[in-house]
Amino acid sequence: MMHDEDKDTHLASEFVERRRWPRVSQAPLVQEAVLGPCLVPLRFETEGFPLDRQFPAWREHMSALLNTRLPDNIDPKDGFAARQAVWNLGGMLFVQQTAPAFRYERSADMVRFSPIDHWQITFLRTGRTWTGVDGRVAQNEPGMLEIRSLGQPFSGRALATESLSLIVPVDLFADGGGLPAACNNVVLGGHRVRLLIDHLSSVEANLDRFTQADLPGIRNRILAMVVDTVTPLVDHNDDNDQISQIGLMTRARRFILSNLASPDLTPDALARELAISRTRLYELFETSGGVANYIRRRRLAAAHAMLADPSDAQKVGTVALAVGFDSAANFSRAFTQQFGYSPSNIRKRISGDGAHPVGQADKAPQVTFESLLRTLDLF
Template sequence: MPEENKAPPATPVPFERRRWPRVSQEPLGNDENTAQSLVALRFETDGLPRPEQFPAWRAHISSLAEARLPDSVAPEDGFSVRQAVWNLGGMLLLQQSVPAFSYERSAEMVRFSPLDHWLITFLRTGRSWTSIDGRVAENEPGMMEIRSLGNPFGGRALESEALTLIVPDDQFADRGGLPPATSNTVLGGRRVKLMYDHMVGLQTNLSSLSQDDLPSIKSRLLEMIFDTVTPFLNRGGDSERVSQIGLMTRARRLIRKNLISSDLTPEALSRELAISRTRLYELFESVGGVAKYIRQHRLLAAHRMLADPSDRRTITEVGLAIGYDSAANFSRAFTQQFGYSPNNIRIHRTSPDAQFDARVENSAVTFGGLLQMLGVRT
């Protein structure tokens, strides 16, 4: 064969010499999200007639505060609100856009409300002014505002977009709780920016998270909140505050441990903690006193019992278990705290992940209902 017709020599196939066989490993996390995904509770007024938009918003947030329009605005002008709420298994994360309005949580509302939750708010746009006992806290983008629902307050806000955490006071029980002096405080600085960036990242990725992720998410948020607030509270070596935290931690643990016991009384707690009744009341003053605290948490325990499909006790038996001598008294106290009767739980068990439509009456889940249930789902 002529030299020019010869086929070029075959290129050898490269191969890798290795001492051990290759074992393929899939990237970690590819099989996640097999659990139920988080679903937001959404509220919007744009689909309502303009005169009905503000009344719908006012009713929607009535558990938090009474809302009012600015003097220059009428209901007929409309009130375009968009809000999404995620239940993080014991705390709520809100993302909302709302026009200017004023708000008030009166002393009477605080007295009859079981809510002692903390509001932790970051404004993306807008500005707000909130007054407690004549002391005004001004919030703006770049700051972190902390306010307790256990205290009366009033104020106003410009048109704004905000991220807010609503956290029951008991979530901080192992740390002694956030001191009452924390309420109506506005903080800034490096720690606040880290907290805000974490919140934004969390909100952005919530649609890809599941119920299985909630314990670690909640634990991290609580840690960051406390670490953000503590440096401002500990300046000057406040030994009295440290002592109060220790007492609060012991008191709350004793209450949780003996919640169903008939021996759990303010007098018994005073003896166990070796403090006076006056001192005990001061520890729980922000939530209306220790007797109110015990009563509310017993009712929350009753709610858990009634909502548990495996618990076969009657409503009367559940009432007796938490110290009520008659079904009528138990039902009255329960309805006053939750806004519905014990019998309604047995008839209509609800899911925290159901959707909410402002135009549908008697929706399975409402914002007010989620606020009430936070104490149950801790």
């Protein structure tokens, strides 16, 4: 009788492994340690201020984006413990924010005189917000996604919240025809929204590992996911209308960029080029802050690139004419409004050490929330 040990030995002796090719171990593919510099956020916290100065400090910090005030039953002397981290993902801001309850408004006057007309896309981890546009109130809560145009007036209130937001120039969506105008002040939910929120949370978890080389892929993936999430939920046009919108926007953008220096680049000229009515043209650029505003921003961005180029020695007045402005004075005024510093400051820095082409002539520029908002279109 064969014992169990003898059976195992017998079976092992009969088994012969046959392979056509030799076995080669495949090591897992793992990214090497990051060697380049990681992203550095702009951080702001009120807790370093005296209690009675915390809310005024927050109000000033947010003033380029919103007018803010405390709820009626809150005493400013009790403090306002808020914090914010802003990451620039190559022309798209990723904003982490925690704040107590406050009220906010972006008034018609702010919109009229501000160059900031980006899309703001927000999801809450905690708290609730209520935002009104033209009498229509959108309520945001955890698990939902809110979209709002900073190129339109709005007002609202927030409970104590923890949030993640994207602030995206409208032009980043131009190649896809732009986000539908119906996006403004809507709150979305569902499985598409959950996938986008999960992706943004994944990006957030890795912000301190990304390098500059990572940013184009990260940004483009987020843009694609936003469009895939938003468009089916808010765009009620048929497919042919959507294709037409994309084609028109692409043609319009190319025509504008090819004719920046022409004084004849006007809304009427663009409407003739596209063979559409002025009404249709204004609808096409509604989410871009209007046709004239879009052309102006593109001209200023081109001028900024020329002035910041050390190899380009053109004078400010020459650059102004080269991008379609009728006078250096009008150009300088529009440039300063757009970027928060004058075009001459760029030239002064270049003629000095060349290291910091933006800001005051005698010191390096200070990066602020406002300067990030104003210069997003340059990336």
